[in-house]
Amino acid sequence: MDDDGVPDARTLIVKGVDGRGWAFASQRSSRKGAQLSGQPVAALDFWWQPVMRAVRMRGAVQPATRAESDADFAARSPAARAGVDPADWALWRIIPTRVEFWQGSPDRRHTRVVYTSDAGRWAHSASIE
Numbered sequence: 001m002d003d004d005g006v007p008d009a010r011t012l013i014v015k016g017v018d019g020r021g022w023a024f025a026s027q028r029s030s031r032k033g034a035q036l037s038g039q040p041v042a043a044l045d046f047w048w049q050p051v052m053r054a055v056r057m058r059g060a061v062q063p064a065t066r067a068e069s070d071a072d073f074a075a076r077s078p079a080a081r082a083g084v085d086p087a088d089w090a091l092w093r094i095i096p097t098r099v100e101f102w103q104g105s106p107d108r109r110h111t112r113v114v115y116t117s118d119a120g121r122w123a124h125s126a127s128i129e
C-alpha cells in the first residue's frame with residue numbers, strides 16, 4: 001500500500017508458513033520494500049482451480065531476523081542472486097489477523113470459513129455465500 005492508501009498486487013513466492021507467520025522475501029530497496037516501511041501490512045490470496053478452493057489472509061508485516069534474510073538469500077540460485085546486494089535482501093512475515101478458507105461450488109453456493117484473531121485468540125465461523 002502506498003502513502004495514498006492505494007494497494008499494489010504482486011506475485012510472490014511464499015517461503016514458509018508456521019506459527020511465526022507467512023514468509024516472503026524481496027529487496028528492501030524495491031517499491032514494495034518502501035511501501036512496507038511506510039505501511040507494514042499485506043494480504044495474500046491463493047486459488048486452486050482443480051479443487052475450487054481459495055485461501056485469503058491479511059495482517060501486519062514484520063521483518064525477519066538478519067540471519068533469516070541471509071539464509072534465504074544463500075538458498076537462492078546463483079542466477080537469482082546475481083546483481084542483488086545481500087544486505088538489501090530481506091525476509092518478512094505476515095502475521096495473520098484474518099484467514100478465510102473458501103470451498104467453491106459449481107452452483108455458486110460457496111462455503112466460507114473465516115478465522116479471526118483477537119489478541120492471539122482465534123475464533124471462527126462458517127457460512128454459505
Ligand SMILES: Cc1cc2nc3c(=O)[nH]c(=O)nc-3n(C[C@H](O)[C@H](O)[C@H](O)COP(=O)(O)O)c2cc1C
Pocket residue numbers: 008010011012013014024025026027030031032033
Ligand atoms: C512467478 C513469479 C514469482 C515471483 N516471486 C517474487 C518473489 O518471491 N519476490 C519478489 O520480490 N518478487 C517476485 N516476483 C516479482 C513480483 O511479482 C514484483 O512484480 C516485483 O518484485 C516488482 O515489485 P515492486 O513493485 O516492488 O517493484 C515474482 C514474479 C513472478 C511472475
